[in-house]
Amino acid sequence: xxxxxxxxxxxxxxxxxxxxxxxxxxxxxxxxxxxxxxxxxxxxxxxxxxxxxxxxxxxxxxxxxxxxxxxxxxxxxxxxxxxxxxxxxxxxxxxxxxxxxxxxxxxxxxxxxxxxxxxxxxxxxxxxxxxxxxxxxxxxxxxxxxxxxxxxxxxxxxxxxxxxxxxxxxxxxxxxxxxxxxxxxxxxxxxxxxxxxxxxxxxxxxxxxxxxxxxxxxxxxxxxxxxxxxxxxxxxxxxxxxxxxxxxxxxxxxxxxxxxxxxxxxxxxxxxxxxxxxxxxxxxxxxxxxxxxxxxxxxxxxxxxxxxxxxxxxxxxxxxxxxxxxxxxxxxxxxxxxxxxxxxxxxxxxxxxxxxxxxxxxxxxxxxxxxx
Ligand SMILES: *Cc1c(COP(=O)(O)O)cnc(C)c1O
Numbered sequence: 001x002x003x004x005x006x007x008x009x010x011x012x013x014x015x016x017x018x019x020x021x022x023x024x025x026x027x028x029x030x031x032x033x034x035x036x037x038x039x040x041x042x043x044x045x046x047x048x049x050x051x052x053x054x055x056x057x058x059x060x061x062x063x064x065x066x067x068x069x070x071x072x073x074x075x076x077x078x079x080x081x082x083x084x085x086x087x088x089x090x091x092x093x094x095x096x097x098x099x100x101x102x103x104x105x106x107x108x109x110x111x112x113x114x115x116x117x118x119x120x121x122x123x124x125x126x127x128x129x130x131x132x133x134x135x136x137x138x139x140x141x142x143x144x145x146x147x148x149x150x151x152x153x154x155x156x157x158x159x160x161x162x163x164x165x166x167x168x169x170x171x172x173x174x175x176x177x178x179x180x181x182x183x184x185x186x187x188x189x190x191x192x193x194x195x196x197x198x199x200x201x202x203x204x205x206x207x208x209x210x211x212x213x214x215x216x217x218x219x220x221x222x223x224x225x226x227x228x229x230x231x232x233x234x235x236x237x238x239x240x241x242x243x244x245x246x247x248x249x250x251x252x253x254x255x256x257x258x259x260x261x262x263x264x265x266x267x268x269x270x271x272x273x274x275x276x277x278x279x280x281x282x283x284x285x286x287x288x289x290x291x292x293x294x295x296x297x298x299x300x301x302x303x304x305x306x307x308x309x310x311x312x313x314x315x316x317x318x319x320x321x322x323x324x325x326x327x328x329x330x331x332x333x334x335x336x337x338x339x340x341x342x343x344x345x346x347x348x349x350x351x352x353x354x355x356x357x358x359x360x361x362x363x364x365x366x367x368x369x370x371x372x
Contacts, residue, residue: 001357003308003348003353006350008184011352015241022240026234027234033233038056041196042056046172048163048243053204055209057197058228061088061092063181064129066211068098071176073098076099077124078098078101078122078126079125079129080129081128082105082130083102083104084314084340086159086313088159098126101120101125104334105133107339109277111130111136112138114142114143114146117142126152126153128152128155134284134288135284135286135288136282137164137171137174144175154177159183159186160287162187162285163187163283164283165282172198177199178197178198180197180198182194182195188243188246190235190238191238192232192235213226250285253349253350253351257276260362267362267363267365269366273293291345292343292344302367306364308360308361310345317338319334320338
């Protein structure tokens, strides 16, 4: 059997004609920059997450950059985030000349440990970026409480978490601004790069909209130094088709996650493999199904030899990246992040997996541990 980590072709086949029709209609219009399709997607995503505003941008990375810019983050400011995330979370902070201040994650959910937040906030802290890693929300109540008291903005890095929820509210309205990515491997993925910022604050929404077109509200009148970061109309057309199916895919991912739980238990693997932990009150959408395993690299090679695609998200914590040497963090600074990078392994979880495939993945993992 051959089971890739993600199979986008099967998903595409299920809606090929609808997508091609949307692309054709956009080509016929020849209006590729912003325009009605981008506005329609902005409204649809805002409605979906429950926010009053959505602003389409070129990528999730730019969404983070623009959200920080809208909060006025500049050189010399500090922004608190986690080292166990995709690089863009911290990269956006550094791009503005601000300083990422890392705090460790919780070992069960891999999300920001809010108990470490207070002591990391200083007079220079302008913002906090919790990451909803793998499709599960961070502890936003505690983070928001500290942020509001210390007058720091809160930006959700919701790039992996469209559709995720916490206590009945969706990612996208759990901070001051939220950043989404429509990179192809995300739960709502385009055919290239795209992203969005959502917020319930009209002033912040207008700032992001202004900053994404070189800081101009009126053409050729520039009130701030922005960037060029628009959501492409073709991507908007495709994403509008896919958004209708998002909840159905998320439900299938959740079903697969539950089935994996049962299969790992049936195979008596739970002393070798730790399943994802869902925090109380969270609705997890499983952009990744990430195990914590023994002999991770050998298991990964064994699965590859047996046709099962996996990935390590992420193999190196950001505080130990070469480009962040000057921040001065040493090995040992964030033990939970450093341990996670050694032990995590993401296995296929996409909606189209069959029960036979799920069984094959777990049986192959069981076969590995019988030999080791
Ligand atoms: C994917 C991702 C990003 C960046 O999104 P792009 O659209 O690829 O720029 C940022 N943060 C996290 C946590 C992500 O998973």
